[in-house]
Amino acid sequence: MRRLVGVLAVVVCVSGAVAAGSGLLSRTGLSVSAHRALKAGLSPAARQSLAGAITPAQQLRMLQASPAMQARLQQLGPAMTVKQLQNTEWQEGITLTPLAATYPAGGDYMNFNLALNTRAAYISQLTPLPTPDQEPPVLWLNVAGNNDPLLWIEAKWPEPGGYLVTFFLKDLWPNSTAKPRIRVNGAMTTVVSNTPTGADRWTILCTADDPQDLYDEIAVYPVESGFGLTVCCLSKVVVSKFWIE
Numbered sequence: 001m002r003r004l005v006g007v008l009a010v011v012v013c014v015s016g017a018v019a020a021g022s023g024l025l026s027r028t029g030l031s032v033s034a035h036r037a038l039k040a041g042l043s044p045a046a047r048q049s050l051a052g053a054i055t056p057a058q059q060l061r062m063l064q065a066s067p068a069m070q071a072r073l074q075q076l077g078p079a080m081t082v083k084q085l086q087n088t089e090w091q092e093g094i095t096l097t098p099l100a101a102t103y104p105a106g107g108d109y110m111n112f113n114l115a116l117n118t119r120a121a122y123i124s125q126l127t128p129l130p131t132p133d134q135e136p137p138v139l140w141l142n143v144a145g146n147n148d149p150l151l152w153i154e155a156k157w158p159e160p161g162g163y164l165v166t167f168f169l170k171d172l173w174p175n176s177t178a179k180p181r182i183r184v185n186g187a188m189t190t191v192v193s194n195t196p197t198g199a200d201r202w203t204i205l206c207t208a209d210d211p212q213d214l215y216d217e218i219a220v221y222p223v224e225s226g227f228g229l230t231v232c233c234l235s236k237v238v239v240s241k242f243w244i245e
Contacts, residue, residue: 030142034231037172038126038140042233049200050168050233051136056093056240059164062203066192069205073242076162076207090158093240098130098139113158114239118151122231138233146226150180151234152219157208162242167220168235170200171228178228181221205242 030038042050063069096116122142123129130137141150150169157163171178175198182191182204189206193199208214222229 030231034172035126038231042138042170043174046170046174046200047135047138050138050170050235054093054166054201054238056091056164056242059093059166059203059238059240060242062166062192062194062201063164063205066190069190069192072190072205076205090163090239090241091243093238096153096237096239097137098234099132099137112154113156115154116151116237117154118149118234120148120150136235138235140231140233142231143222145230146181146222146224149219149221150229150232152217153237153239155206155216155218155239157206157214157216158241160208160211160214163206163208164203164240164242165206165218166201166203166238168201168237169220169229170198170233172231172233173228174198176228178223180229181224183219183221184216 060073063073094114096114098116100116118139118141120141120143121129122140127140130139143150153165155163167180167182169180177197179191179193179199180202182189182202184204184206189204192203194201202220204218206216206218208216222232
């Protein structure tokens with residue numbers, strides 16, 4: 001069984017005891033239509049997709065579907081695929097979820113590999129925090145504008161090379177064309193989605209070049225316009241090593 005390593009830092013942005021109606025809308029800043037969509041919940045097809053899995057090979061194929069990323073992968077291949085790690089966890093893919101343990105046994109802030117963080121958790125009577133009986137256990141995120149991060153990952157890579165990161169993240173609106181902006185250490189990076197509309201899987205490539213600096217911060221933001229992904233849900237993040245035998 002793969003070890004799930006992650007931390008979820010949640011700051012309550014909406015009281016869990018707010019009343020329904022106009023008072024709730026004014027406190028959350030959501031439109032009436034957005035509240036109706038939240039109350040309706042995810043469709044069975046959306047839940048099934050968010051509950052699905054992705055392998056490193058599938059992550060790689062997602063990136064290869066983009067001509068720009070295919071060219072970059074070919075260019076970086078020899079330099080970024082150093083070797084097969086002795087710890088196969090990174091080759092198989094490490095999954096972070098809102099229910100993952102804060103740190104591995106005996107770990108602390110100085111002793112971890114991956115940490116999942118958010119200050120955008122949307123907590124209300126309509127959308128409670130994830131529980132083990134949900135399938136999948138999704139966490140709803142809500143930010144006021146496009147300059148606020150939905151979530152971020154802190155990564156301490158085991159060695160220099162390339163790493164594939166896939167976010168299982170879905171907009172509130174089922175057929176949304178919104179595309180998240182993802183920054184790695186503040187710099188924008190290319191994001192590839194699984195479908196043009198209604199996407200729920202977003203994959204990027206991180207490159208760790210300096211053996212003396214293997215720390216990255218990967219932050220996810222709504223679209224630049226702010227119209228889309230300001231309300232969305234997260235089920236998991238999958239991180240794996242990019243390597244060639």
